[in-house]
Amino acid sequence: MSKKKEVFRSQKEGEVTFYSCGPTAYERANLSHCRRFVVSDLMVRYLESRGYKVDSYMNFTDLDDNTIEGAERAGVDLTTFTSGYIDSFLSDIDTLGVRRATGYPKASDHVQDMIEISHKLMHKGFAYEKHGSIYFDISKFERYGRLSGINLSKIQLGKTVDLDNYEKDNPRDFTLLKRSTLSELKKGIFFETEWGNVRPSWHIECSAMSTGYLGETLDIHTSSRDLMFPHHENEIAIAEAVTGKPLAKYWMHSELLLVDGKKMSSENNNVVTLKDLLAMGFTGREIRFLLLTVHYRKPINFSLKRLASIRTALKRLDEFTIKLLCLPPGRPHPEVTAYVSAMEEQFFTAMDDDLNVSLAMAAIYNFIKKTNPILQVNHLDRDQKNYIIEKLNTINQVLKIFKLQGCPLEPEVDALIQLREKARVEKDWETADKARNDLAQRGIAVIDTANGPLWKRVSDDEEE
RNA sequence: GGCGGCGUAGCCAAGUGGCUAAGGCAGUGGUCUGCAAAACCAUUAUUCAGCGGUUCGAAUCCGCUCGCCGCCUCCA
Numbered sequence: 001m002s003k004k005k006e007v008f009r010s011q012k013e014g015e016v017t018f019y020s021c022g023p024t025a026y027e028r029a030n031l032s033h034c035r036r037f038v039v040s041d042l043m044v045r046y047l048e049s050r051g052y053k054v055d056s057y058m059n060f061t062d063l064d065d066n067t068i069e070g071a072e073r074a075g076v077d078l079t080t081f082t083s084g085y086i087d088s089f090l091s092d093i094d095t096l097g098v099r100r101a102t103g104y105p106k107a108s109d110h111v112q113d114m115i116e117i118s119h120k121l122m123h124k125g126f127a128y129e130k131h132g133s134i135y136f137d138i139s140k141f142e143r144y145g146r147l148s149g150i151n152l153s154k155i156q157l158g159k160t161v162d163l164d165n166y167e168k169d170n171p172r173d174f175t176l177l178k179r180s181t182l183s184e185l186k187k188g189i190f191f192e193t194e195w196g197n198v199r200p201s202w203h204i205e206c207s208a209m210s211t212g213y214l215g216e217t218l219d220i221h222t223s224s225r226d227l228m229f230p231h232h233e234n235e236i237a238i239a240e241a242v243t244g245k246p247l248a249k250y251w252m253h254s255e256l257l258l259v260d261g262k263k264m265s266s267e268n269n270n271v272v273t274l275k276d277l278l279a280m281g282f283t284g285r286e287i288r289f290l291l292l293t294v295h296y297r298k299p300i301n302f303s304l305k306r307l308a309s310i311r312t313a314l315k316r317l318d319e320f321t322i323k324l325l326c327l328p329p330g331r332p333h334p335e336v337t338a339y340v341s342a343m344e345e346q347f348f349t350a351m352d353d354d355l356n357v358s359l360a361m362a363a364i365y366n367f368i369k370k371t372n373p374i375l376q377v378n379h380l381d382r383d384q385k386n387y388i389i390e391k392l393n394t395i396n397q398v399l400k401i402f403k404l405q406g407c408p409l410e411p412e413v414d415a416l417i418q419l420r421e422k423a424r425v426e427k428d429w430e431t432a433d434k435a436r437n438d439l440a441q442r443g444i445a446v447i448d449t450a451n452g453p454l455w456k457r458v459s460d461d462e463e464e
Numbered sequence: 465g466g467c468g469g470c471g472u473a474g475c476c477a478a479g480u481g482g483c484u485a486a487g488g489c490a491g492u493g494g495u496c497u498g499c500a501a502a503a504c505c506a507u508u509a510u511u512c513a514g515c516g517g518u519u520c521g522a523a524u525c526c527g528c529u530c531g532c533c534g535c536c537u538c539c540a
Contacts, residue, residue, distance in 0.1 A: 151466065174538070203538075265540080294477080298469095320503095
């Protein structure tokens with residue numbers, strides 16, 4: 001709210017309440033959605049790694065113009081329509097390595113709360129009824145605009161909304177409950193109230209769910225920048241008019257995802273979904289890495305070229321962890337422990353400063369640069385190796401980027417590798433190449449090094 | 465028109481008053497290698513969009529200019 005970095009303090013010692021605005025269930029997740037998921041995951045994971053217990057919720061908007069129109073067009077009922085998209089969002093979230101939130105409330109399950117809120121706002125004089133719709137009277141809420149810094153008297157009205165469709169007292173007012181249309185009534189999409197049959201608006205949905213699950217004041221409310229005005233401003237107005245208390249202690253907005261410098265959106269006709277990229281052979285992990293390693297308050301300019309360069313960077317990290325995991329114990333190295341602590345300290349210092357991921361990653365790369373030559377000559381004992389793996393694991397709880405599965409492999413794979421090595425020593429290249437091909441068919445790539453061959457899985461699956 | 469953000473090497477990107485301007489990708493040179501792949505090492509900005517100012521000292525502060533982007537009341 002201060003628009004500056006502040007030292008984070010939760011309201012309750014050791015616990016954090018966390019809410020992020022979720023997607024509307026009428027389309028597949030595109031990369032903008034994915035960025036929001038990954039950024040809020042990073043925040044939650046980081047808070048957890050710092051010892052907080054995080055109570056996190058993300059809503060699904062499954063009752064609004066888009067979902068109703070989408071269901072209409074698809075010729076199915078609303079719930080069937082939205083639940084398909086909700087399932088696809090949840091599976092995308094898993095693909096991206098996002099830890100599941102405490103809960104994923106749906107707007108349609110909380111309409112009674114929204115009607116209740118509207119009642120309270122009417123009684124307090126913040127809302128009025130007109131032709132069967134309920135509107136929020138912005139002139140009654142003096143603090144309006146603090147989050148986005150807008151000046152209501154200077155904005156241009158009607159630029160993105162057809163004002164003729166509404167009967168507000170003041171065009172700046174916004175809708176709380178909307179009178180149901182005839183076609184909605186016919187399909188049973190309406191809720192009976194003393195003002196007639198209505199359905200809720202987007203803004204009141206988030207207010208109802210965030211305060212409903214997490215109380216009057218949340219510690220952190222997160223979402224992306226473009227929702228700041230009017231959505232969050234309205235969400236604040238509703239919640240604060242009801243409770244008289246701030247809706248959230250901290251607002252964290254992630255920046256946009258761009259394509260050729262333009263916002264990824266259907267108007268710009270440049271939407272890329274997660275599914276598209278998976279179909280092109282990219283993995284959820286690569287996409288996570290792309291979305292994660294740019295600071296959350298900076299725009300990301302998406303391109304396939306960029307994704308390709310992310311892929312090689314990630315490959316290098318993988319080479320390092322594989323070499324480390326498969327390394328047989330050797331002599332102890334005098335300084336490696338100091339390198340590890342330096343990395344750990346730099347990583348957490350950088351992340352403490354408003355999640356400075358770029359700087360945090362540099363700590364890791366610098367460590368790898370120093371440690372690679374040590375690995376090359378097998379100069380680590382068992383304890384040192386385990387210590388490094390343990391610390392990388394700690395970091396990985398936050399980033400979920402490294403592959404830290406063990407080196408052990410199935411006997412038949414091992415046998416093939418041994419066979420190839422034996423053939424190589426005997427210079428029987430035909431047998432050696434055949435073994436290499438057999439391994440490739442099992443999804444195993446062999447990497448020859450001075451310390452003997454390494455192997456890695458070409459596929460990407462790894463459990464948490 | 466209002467409000468906000470951004471501009472650092474071929475690309476991505478950290479740094480917001482003072483050590484040699486982090487790090488990644490690509491490039492180049494080298495090491496290793498049966499071949500292949502990979503890896504490893506080294507190297508890559510007298511300069512931070514431009515101009516002017518403040519200062520002993522500026523990528524960092526101030527002013528102006530140029531370029532790009534977002535939001536402006538139910539696209540989310």
